[in-house]
Amino acid sequence: MDSFSIIAVASIITAGLTIAIGSVGPALGEGRAVSQALSAIAQQPDASSTITRTLFVGLAMIESVAIYCFVVSMILIFANPFWEFAKTAAGN
Amino acid sequence: MDSFSIIAVASIITAGLTIAIGSVGPALGEGRAVSQALSAIAQQPDASSTITRTLFVGLAMIESVAIYCFVVSMILIFANPFWEFAKTAAGN
Amino acid sequence: MDSFSIIAVASIITAGLTIAIGSVGPALGEGRAVSQALSAIAQQPDASSTITRTLFVGLAMIESVAIYCFVVSMILIFANPFWEFAKTAAGN
Amino acid sequence: MDSFSIIAVASIITAGLTIAIGSVGPALGEGRAVSQALSAIAQQPDASSTITRTLFVGLAMIESVAIYCFVVSMILIFANPFWEFAKTAAGN
Amino acid sequence: MDSFSIIAVASIITAGLTIAIGSVGPALGEGRAVSQALSAIAQQPDASSTITRTLFVGLAMIESVAIYCFVVSMILIFANPFWEFAKTAAGN
Amino acid sequence: MDSFSIIAVASIITAGLTIAIGSVGPALGEGRAVSQALSAIAQQPDASSTITRTLFVGLAMIESVAIYCFVVSMILIFANPFWEFAKTAAGN
Amino acid sequence: MDSFSIIAVASIITAGLTIAIGSVGPALGEGRAVSQALSAIAQQPDASSTITRTLFVGLAMIESVAIYCFVVSMILIFANPFWEFAKTAAGN
Amino acid sequence: MDSFSIIAVASIITAGLTIAIGSVGPALGEGRAVSQALSAIAQQPDASSTITRTLFVGLAMIESVAIYCFVVSMILIFANPFWEFAKTAAGN
Amino acid sequence: MDSFSIIAVASIITAGLTIAIGSVGPALGEGRAVSQALSAIAQQPDASSTITRTLFVGLAMIESVAIYCFVVSMILIFANPFWEFAKTAAGN
Amino acid sequence: MDSFSIIAVASIITAGLTIAIGSVGPALGEGRAVSQALSAIAQQPDASSTITRTLFVGLAMIESVAIYCFVVSMILIFANPFWEFAKTAAGN
Amino acid sequence: MDSFSIIAVASIITAGLTIAIGSVGPALGEGRAVSQALSAIAQQPDASSTITRTLFVGLAMIESVAIYCFVVSMILIFANPFWEFAKTAAGN
Amino acid sequence: MDSFSIIAVASIITAGLTIAIGSVGPALGEGRAVSQALSAIAQQPDASSTITRTLFVGLAMIESVAIYCFVVSMILIFANPFWEFAKTAAGN
Amino acid sequence: MDSFSIIAVASIITAGLTIAIGSVGPALGEGRAVSQALSAIAQQPDASSTITRTLFVGLAMIESVAIYCFVVSMILIFANPFWEFAKTAAGN
Amino acid sequence: MDSFSIIAVASIITAGLTIAIGSVGPALGEGRAVSQALSAIAQQPDASSTITRTLFVGLAMIESVAIYCFVVSMILIFANPFWEFAKTAAGN
Structure with a gap:
């Protein structure tokens, strides 16, 4: 059962x-995007709808990278x- | 019981x-977003409702990355x- | 009792x-948020109530990440x- | 079956x-691009369509690097x- | 007595x-908050009471993270x- | 079959x-180029065609480095x- | 006497x-706070009493983190x- | 056949x-050069032909470093x- | 005499x-404080007595962290x- | 034949x-030099011939460092x- | 004579x-202090005597940290x- | 012949x-010097001969450090x- | 003669x-001090004698740290x- | 002859x-000093003789640190x- 458990350990x-590692980049990237969005709204409130829309598309792109990691992590467990x-x- | 305990150790x-590692990125990212939100409110108090709304959506996105890590951590324990x-x- | 003690050591x-690792991110993030809040109050004292309210919500979000770590740490011990x-x- | 399981472990x-490593660069790069796009829209709302178009092409280029990693990761598993x-x- | 002493060593x-690791983040975060508080007071002396109050709440939040570490450290020893x-x- | 599997493991x-490592540099470099392109368009919308053209040539150069890595990775697998x-x- | 000396070595x-590690954060944090205090006094000499008072409270908070480390270090030795x-x- | 396979593993x-390592520097360097070129074009559109020409010579110099790495990598494989x-x- | 010499080696x-590690933080922190003090004196020569006094208190606080390390080091040797x-x- | 193959492995x-390591410095250095050259041309188009000449001499100096590494690498292989x-x- | 030589090796x-490690912090800290002193003299030549005096006190404080390291190093050798x-x- | 080949391996x-390591510093240092030279020429074209002369002396000094490394490397091989x-x- | 050669190896x-490590800090610190001295002279040529004198005292202090390392290094060899x-x- | 070759390997x-390590600091420090000298000349061409003289003294000081390393390196070989x-x- 040795080769059995070593696969389990490696998967875990x-x-x-x-x-864990895959969350560092997206979290920092989203933090930067959100913080700049807030700064942009403060600077140009009239463009807030364009800014918000662009922000959400961007966040979705960045989140997708985190989701790749989550998917691989779930595949490895389940x-x-x-x-x-x-x-x-x-x-x- | 050897292969038994090595799986336990790896899970722990x-x-x-x-x-632990997964908390670094979200915490820094949220800190940046919050700090910029405060700066934006100070600069443009009239837009504070838009800023606050955008901030909360952004924080939720970033927090979601931390929650992925927490979920994996809980799955591994329980x-x-x-x-x-x-x-x-x-x-x- | 070998497999017994190795689980104890791993848990400790x-x-x-x-x-320890989980405290680095939240502490830095909160420090940034707080420091920017103070700067924002100094710049716009009239908005201090909005700023303080947003700060506390933000700190709660960031603290929650540290608490995830603390919870996992307590679960592992007790x-x-x-x-x-x-x-x-x-x-x- | 030893050489069998060592290949499985290495693949996992x-x-x-x-x-995980491959997500750090793209996420930070996209975060930077999105944040600058928002800043650019705030500065020049009239050029928002050009900015958004250029942003999406750029994000696609950066995302492609993350997808290379995802493809290699999937090939190694499936x-x-x-x-x-x-x-x-x-x-x- | 071998498994006995290995638990002691791990605890120590x-x-x-x-x-030690848990002190880095809070100390830097508090240093940042305090230094910005001083800068804010210098910029807006009239708001010094609001600034000081907000600072103390923030320091308490950051200190709480250091105290989590101290508590875990004390639990492990005593x-x-x-x-x-x-x-x-x-x-x- | 030992020398057989060790080559497989090394290749994987x-x-x-x-x-993974090769994606960090290009992604950051492209993120910087794209973000500066957006800033340049916002600053000088009239030059947007020249900027976009130069950006695409530059992105192609940077992407080529990532593709070198992808080619080596594919050669090693297939x-x-x-x-x-x-x-x-x-x-x- | 083997388990005896390994506990001694671990404690030392x-x-x-x-x-040693615990001194890095507080020293840098205090350095930042002190340096900003001096800058604040130079900018607003009239507020120097408020600044000095806030500085000392802040230094005490930061020093407390270093003292946690020193206490744990002394407990481990004596x-x-x-x-x-x-x-x-x-x-x- | 042992010394045979160890050479293969080392080469792979x-x-x-x-x-992989050799792509980090060139990608970042090219990203910086391209981003500054775009900024320069936005600042001085009249000089865009000189800027573009200088940029391409510079990119070729930087790319040459990446190609040294690619050449060594290909020599080691083929x-x-x-x-x-x-x-x-x-x-x- | 084996457990004897291992304690000596660990102590050394x-x-x-x-x-050594404990000198990095205080030296950098003091360097920052001193350099800002000089800048503050140059900016506001009239406040030089207040600045110098605050600087010395601050340096004493930072030096105390280095002295904790020195004390532990001396205890371990003598x-x-x-x-x-x-x-x-x-x-x- | 053991000492034979270990020399081959070390050389490879x-x-x-x-x-690989030797490409990081030159690529970043050249990227910086090129980017500053473009900025300088944009700022002072009249001096572009002097700037370009100085840039090429500088790039040659920096490239020489990369070539030292390439020469050593080729000597070790051939x-x-x-x-x-x-x-x-x-x-x- | 084994435990004898291992103590010698550890001491060396x-x-x-x-x-070596202890020289990094003081050297950087002193470099910062000196460089700021020069900047301060250039900005306010009339205060050069106060600046120089404060600089020397500060350098002495920073140097003391390096001397702690030197003393420990000499104790270990002689x-x-x-x-x-x-x-x-x-x-x- | 064992001690023979280990010396060869160490030399290689x-x-x-x-x-490789010795090229990082000089390449970055030269890149900085060259980039600043170009900036200086753009700012003060009249002083370009003095700037170029000083640049070349400086580059020679920095290059000398890289040449020390190259000399040691050649001595070790030949x-x-x-x-x-x-x-x-x-x-x- | 084993304990003999291990002491030699450790000393070497x-x-x-x-x-090597001890040269990093002083070289960077001196570089900073010198570069700021040059900037200060350019800003205030009249104070160049005071600046030069202070610079030399400061360089001597920083160099002393490098000399500590050199002395220890020579003691260990000779x-x-x-x-x-x-x-x-x-x-x- | 074993203790013989291990001394040779350690020396090499x-x-x-x-x-190699000793070249990083001086090269970066000299690069900074040279680049600032060029900037200073561009800013104040009249003081170029003072600047050049101070630069050369400073470069000599920094180079001396690199030469310490080179001397130790030569002593170890010859x-x-x-x-x-x-x-x-x-x-x-």
């Missing part, structure tokens, strides 16, 4: 680190093909 | 590090499929 | 590092399911 | 780290030639 | 590192459940 | 890290001469 | 590193419960 | 890391004298 | 690193309780 | 890392005296 | 690293109590 | 790293006294 | 690293008490 | 790293007392 550690194979192999 | 360490499997296997 | 180290299981297993 | 860890070969070899 | 090292358990187990 | 890890040789050697 | 190393226990155990 | 890892020698030695 | 290394105990134990 | 790894000696020794 | 390495003890023990 | 790795001695010793 | 490595003792011990 | 590696001793000892 990788799933956690993937979303739909890990290597783990499925190892379980099947162990079941034989 | 990963759960902690995931939320609903860890690898651990469940190992417990079941050990119970046999 | 992770509990400490989680709150309500660790892996440790409970190991103690039960050792009691058999 | 690499798939996670690839998208279409890994080394793993296929090892499974075939193990099947013999 | 973690207790020290927790407060009220460590793993150590208590190990002492009890060793006493049997 | 290197392929992932190559595109056209790895060392792996081909090892498979042939193993087939004998 | 941790005691030193705790105060009132280390793990060491006391080990000495008692060794005395038996 | 080095080829990937060479272009024209590696150490590998050729090892294959010949193994063929004997 | 820790004593050196404690003061009044190390673990070493005394080990010498006594070895003397028996 | 060093050749790659030399040019004219490595240690490898020649080892081959000769192995040929005997 | 620590003595060197202590002054008046190392652990070494003296080991020599005495070896002499018996 | 050190020669590469020496020039005139390594330790290697000569080892070859002579091996020839006996 | 430490001597080199001490002056007047190393541990080495002398080991040679004497080996001579017996 | 240290000699290279000493000048006049290494530990190596001489080991050769003499081996000659006996």
